[in-house]
Amino acid sequence: MVVDVQCIMQGLAAVANCYHTKLITTDDRAKIEGATHMGFDEANAIESAKAIVRAAIDNFPNRKPGFFIPKHKSELIAGFSHETINYLLGGLFRASYRPLNDNIINGRIRGVAGVVGCNNARVTHDNIHVTLVKELIRNDVLVLLTGCAAMAVAKTGLMVPEGAQYAGEGLRSVCEAVGIPPVLHMGACVDNCRILIAATAMVKDGGLGDDISDLPACGAAPEWMSEKAVSIGQYFVSSGIYTLFGVTWPTVGSKEVTDFLFKDIEKMYGGMWDFEPDPIKMAQKMIAHIDKKRRALRIDKARERVLYDMAMRRELT
Numbered sequence: 001m002v003v004d005v006q007c008i009m010q011g012l013a014a015v016a017n018c019y020h021t022k023l024i025t026t027d028d029r030a031k032i033e034g035a036t037h038m039g040f041d042e043a044n045a046i047e048s049a050k051a052i053v054r055a056a057i058d059n060f061p062n063r064k065p066g067f068f069i070p071k072h073k074s075e076l077i078a079g080f081s082h083e084t085i086n087y088l089l090g091g092l093f094r095a096s097y098r099p100l101n102d103n104i105i106n107g108r109i110r111g112v113a114g115v116v117g118c119n120n121a122r123v124t125h126d127n128i129h130v131t132l133v134k135e136l137i138r139n140d141v142l143v144l145l146t147g148c149a150a151m152a153v154a155k156t157g158l159m160v161p162e163g164a165q166y167a168g169e170g171l172r173s174v175c176e177a178v179g180i181p182p183v184l185h186m187g188a189c190v191d192n193c194r195i196l197i198a199a200t201a202m203v204k205d206g207g208l209g210d211d212i213s214d215l216p217a218c219g220a221a222p223e224w225m226s227e228k229a230v231s232i233g234q235y236f237v238s239s240g241i242y243t244l245f246g247v248t249w250p251t252v253g254s255k256e257v258t259d260f261l262f263k264d265i266e267k268m269y270g271g272m273w274d275f276e277p278d279p280i281k282m283a284q285k286m287i288a289h290i291d292k293k294r295r296a297l298r299i300d301k302a303r304e305r306v307l308y309d310m311a312m313r314r315e316l317t
């Protein structure tokens with residue numbers, strides 16, 4: 001097992017020690033007592049990686065019977081950056097978010113949700129992430145995922161284009177036309193800026209308001225546990241995104257602080273916090289927010305397609 005600078009509990013070394021597993025740290029700033037340190041050399045990345053793979057292979061004979069490796073395997077397509085989305089939607093020579101914006105405006109895609117954050121030992125592993133994301137795509141919300149949330153959902157097979165079969169009719173038709181999954185893996189939780197870069201690109205492309213807070217979009221960390229998740233959440237809120245957290249919320253004891261974070265802060269940043277431990281209710285709150293933004297943009301009603309004949313065109317000019 002290789003760890004670098006993500007939030008790794010120090011006790012992991014003791015747990016690994018109970019098995020044959022070798023715990024390897026790679027970042028010189030984040031060594032763990034009891035782990036093997038194999039510093040990652042950026043200039044010779046392949047050599048560093050090969051040395052780690054070799055250590056794993058050498059350790060294989062130490063594997064004893066009595067461990068459990070699940071038979072279930074699931075594929076995923078990972079690494080959707082702002083640039084990849086651009087090319088996938090618009091093609092190499094006309095890279096653009098236009099198809100995404102157009103499909104949000106015409107209602108095939110209801111909105112966009114960023115789902116990020118940790119697993120939490122207080123709830124059934126992965127369950128909240130998976131239930132929330134399934135409910136969102138069923139309601140035509142395109143989901144962008146990072147971090148441990150992404151790993152949770154990848155295991156369910158939603159991160160391949162075939163995952164579109166679980167999406168609502170509108171989202172499914174767009175995913176099938178472009179060939180993308182309904183749930184996009186955008187990297188580690190330290191890559192959340194990619195989600196906001198995508199949001200900025202949507203605003204820039206036009207037709208969905210003048211600010212990130214105008215977009216039919218929201219964010220969630222349904223199983224958060226790390227303090228890092230709070231700072232990332234505040235980054236979303238202050239960028240204009242309505243952001244929900246699950247499991248527990250640290251300010252519920254203070255009405256004044258909670259009212260500020262859940263309501264008043266919206267006047268300052270356009271986004272605000274919210275708390276909802278139930279994944280279905282969380283999805284409903286997110287969809288209600290998306291619909292509110294759609295109404296404000298006046299794209300809440302499906303527009304009838306009108307084919308113009310010559311007389312109608314002349315009338316236009």
Ligand code: SF4
Nearest residue numbers: 007117118147148189
């Ligand atoms: S999602 Fe949470 S647990 Fe996972 S790496 Fe990020 S902060 Fe850590």
